[in-house]
Amino acid sequence: MNYEANPIAVAIFLAFVGFVLGISFYFARKAKSAEGYFAAGGNIHWFVNGVAFAGDYLSAASFLGICGLIATMGYDGFLYSIGYLAGWIVALFVVAEPMKRLGKYTFTDALDSKFNSKAIQLMAAISTLAVSMFYLIPQMVGAGVLVTPLLGLPHWMGVCMVGAIVITIVATAGMTSTTYVQFLKGGLLIIFSTVITVMVLSRGLSTESRPDTFNPKMIAAADADTTIRVTEAKTGLTFVKIVEEGVANWWIVRGDNLEQAQSKVEMHSGETLYNGAPKTDNKFQSVGLVTKLPDGQTETGSIGPLNYFATIQESEIVRYPKGKVAKFDHEGDHVKVFVPEITAGADLMIPGQKFKLKDGVGKMNFISLMLALFLGTASLPHVLIRYYTVPSQRDARKSTIVAICGIGFFYVLTLFIGFGAMTLGVIDVESGNMSAPLLAKAFNIFLFSTISAIAFATVLGTVSGLIVATSGAIAHDLMDNYMNVQMNDKQKVMAGKIAAFAVGIIAIILGIAFKGMNVAFLVGWAFAVAASANLPSIIMLLFWKKTTAKGIAYSIGVGMVSALAIILSSPSMYGQYGLDPASALHKLDNPGIISIPLSFITLVVVSLMTQKDNEGLSTEAP
Template sequence: MIYHFTWPPFIVFCLFVGAVLAISFHFGNKAKSAKGYYAAHGQIHWFVNGIAFAGDYLSAASFLGICGMIAFYGYDGFLYSIGYLAGWIVALFVIAEPLKRLGKFTFADALDKKFNSPGIKLAAAISTLIVSIFYLIPQMVGAGALVKPLLGFPEYVGVVLVGVVVVFIVVTAGMVSTTYVQFIKGSLLVIFCLLLTVMILNRGLTTRAAAGAHEFRTVPLAEVLAAPGAQALAPDGEWSGRTGEAFPPYVRVKNADGSVTTWRKPSRDATSVVETQTLAKINGVSFVNGLPHGTGKGERDLFPVGQVSKLPDGQTSTGPLGPLQYLSTLQNSEVILWPSEDVKSADGTKTTVYYPKPTTGSAIMVPGGSPTFAGVSPKYKKPDATLKKIDFLSLMLALFCGTASLPHILIRYYTVKDQAAARKSTVVGIAAIGFFYVLTLFLGLGAMTSGAIDLTNNAMSAPLLARTFGPMLFAVISAIAFTTVLGTVSGLILAASGAVAHDLMTNFFRLAMSDHDKVRAGKIVAVIVGVIAIVLGIAFKEMNPTFLVGWAFNVAASANLPALVMLLFWKRTTKQGITAAITVGLISSLAWLLLSGPAYTSVYHLDPKNALAPFSQPGIVTIPLGFLVLVVVSLMTRPQEPAENRAFEVIPSAA
């Protein structure tokens, strides 16, 4: 869809960014010491820290990606919500207290506290850097994708804007300003999503189309062909049928005004055909329904979609609904979803056809609706069904284990004063994040039935849903989405800055630095990482943010979790074991991801069938591998004095 610049979102956006910068200035003079810069002096109140956890964690991928996935495919997006939240259980019950007790500024500190080993410092710092940068890319890409419709700028402007603002936040006051930015962002996100959910429930469900919505027709084929000036196009290339297809479903008709309407036959013997929308790219120019993509004369834009087609008991409008009632009503309704298919002509032009597919609510509210998770559906009968199921298990495992291994989350434990505060702030974080994820289900389903969906950009579903309630809400939700990016990116840059300045420069290379130098080094690193993030954000702008976030979780869980958990619960863990586990986890998961089908498709533009990795998510293999390597290497490098070690083997029992 084409978006035009409007003033209200721009003004709200400027207010938000202005407020965020003002906070940074306010705290600017408080971060002179290293402890201030990296850990906000350990003086953050647990409640503020808890909400800041939410602000840190709920990234653009959570908010925009999950809502978009639910809006397009139904329940599958909610699976991400649950996986992301469940990971906090690992953080709270297993990691939080010991990490707080052992560490100082970074999680490498905690790993290394017992051993004081250069190998651990180096491995942990590199893993922190790689995970943070992996996680930064989708955030930057998300920022670019947001700024385009919001302010009408090209993507790179958004990426540069985020980069500059975030570096500014981090450099002025480090963890102090980052915490307050995340606190404000986390509160706003939860409050406004709640408001939006209340409005969705209050509006209820209706089969009436929004005013001015395009009506997609179902008409007899004969009538289509007999229309004045209509001319059927010869089916060339895949238009005449694709392998494995029972019948060629599409009939293309050139209309009197020069546009081409593609009609779809729902079954072989159907006499009526349904209207679809098409998008094709020829020499870099986009064409919609055969005309140039645009909103001017002689141009076409894709129509927004998303409509309930049938409600239970033949109602046309339900009026306000309660939360459970909303879900059960939708379950007994029928919604028009818009799957897409690519068709290649004889000349190689690829056309994406979006076609309406009336789908029962009961099919929308179960797993397996999206291409990502199609393999879990009992209807999926292809030979790779088992691999697809393993892939699903692997992703759910990586999400579960990944949260507690993300460096930008772990550093937040050092901003509170003690372990009790660490615990309390995690509980507040879980409450805020869990509540938000419940809301994503309603936001996604609300968008699905709002008539406002942009078929080319599912990440815009939540802001476009807000627009159906008025331009001001659109402005506010978009600006919040943008601050969402700011909050998460500043946390990531700070984590990366700590890894380089504290773990590498101070602890590994043992550069003699005063406290003041350490802060300065951290700030310089923050600027450099910011520049790298900007460059990568522009380079990867075609990639799907949710997908990249999945990568970061896999790498974080494979590299960091085995080391963290075993250090805490297995007394024979040695420094070599930890170093080896981090290194092997990092390399194996990265290699697997780079050799997986999705990387072949979207990074190298190769046929995913040739991918070397059997399925796309490595977690189910590489996380256990990390544990195995740690155990084997630790046993091989047992220190000489077994008597002393054995004393610690037995977990002290209750007195």
């Protein structure tokens, strides 16, 4: 799709960025001490912290990725919502208060509180860096995705812009400005997502396509010149090239008829044509349509939440699945034809469009993902550091509950937003990530502009939190604790700021390199690495008194390395390398089912072998 900058969107966006930077400079004076910089002085109110938790957690993966996945794949996207929210149960019931009690600035402090071990300090800091980097990639990809329709700028420029703004936010006021940016963004995201949901339900469902949505024509094959024909192997479909008034389009042969299709052709001359014309001609349109409603209805009118789902279950919807994109070469040009598929609503409302649950590997991948999502939240370093920004354990607990309420409510809304985008014809066939903002655009431009600015702030808030976590790992865990670099308070803050700058630059590079991958999918990996590397240590430290420092260090190392090894050799990564995914070393895309138990086993075995190290330490679990 062609995206053009909208003046209202640009104005709201600039106002928001200006406000966010204003907050950062205002709080800069509070971030002169290490405690102020890394933990906001430990004085944030529990309600503000709870909403900031939501702002931190509801990242680009949630707003862009999950809504996009539901819009293109149906219920499978909602599984991420369920898993992400369920993870907060582990955070609340198991981790929140002990983490607050044991730590100082980072979760490494909590893990190391009983042992004062160099091995733990090193491994936990490396794990923080690895997890945060994995989490940063999709956020930066999301930034690039957003800035294109919002400001009309290319992907790389969006990534660079976010990088620059976030480095400024973090480098000026650390955790304090980050907290208020997250608070603001979390609150606005929930409010405006509610507005979109109300509009989706007010409009209801209709079989009539909107004017700017692709609505394919059907013609008799006998009425057209069908001499240029190509049969594509993967889809088994035959395509016909028809030139009208100098514009070439690809049509799909459907028996005696031809169905109009959307195509992207990379010409051997280097030019790319969308439906036979340059992108700026706006011939390439958004897709998605309800073709059949129950009882022969053509529209439902305003509809209630449960009735909305019940109606979709009995409807039929046109989708453009990624797996149905036909790719072939014709006269030296690379052709992609986006093939529509009519899907029963009942099939879209259960798992199975993305996750292949009929074979063993698919089942294993699914269980593995759900396990990582459940156990990952409570082991994400940028989530854990937020427990150090409130004054007491009671505040830590209360802020977690505020977070669960806000995040849970938002995740319920993702289902309405996703299906709203699917049925309202706002999906860009090249990427589902923009579905939520484009849905807002279908209602009115002001809503689109506001939602886009909030989505951009979503990225800013989460990336800021991640950079604070990584700068804490470098300056506090590695330099101060592990390497014993002698620094006064001011120098620690300076080290944190320099680390934030370096991490920001790396994040920019990764955000450009990973363009095009679904952001929710990428975050799934971050959860898997976090759950494998960190959670076994946290749980066993709290509940098994025989846990030793070496057990923790080895467990983190084995969990992290095994999760990363499985991810880097997975079919999805083979696709990213430009190799055939079918030739990958194994079929597992989600490592949790292997790497999490492996990490637990490592901790138990190593701890039992090194019990003498615990002599002289307190025998009680902390």
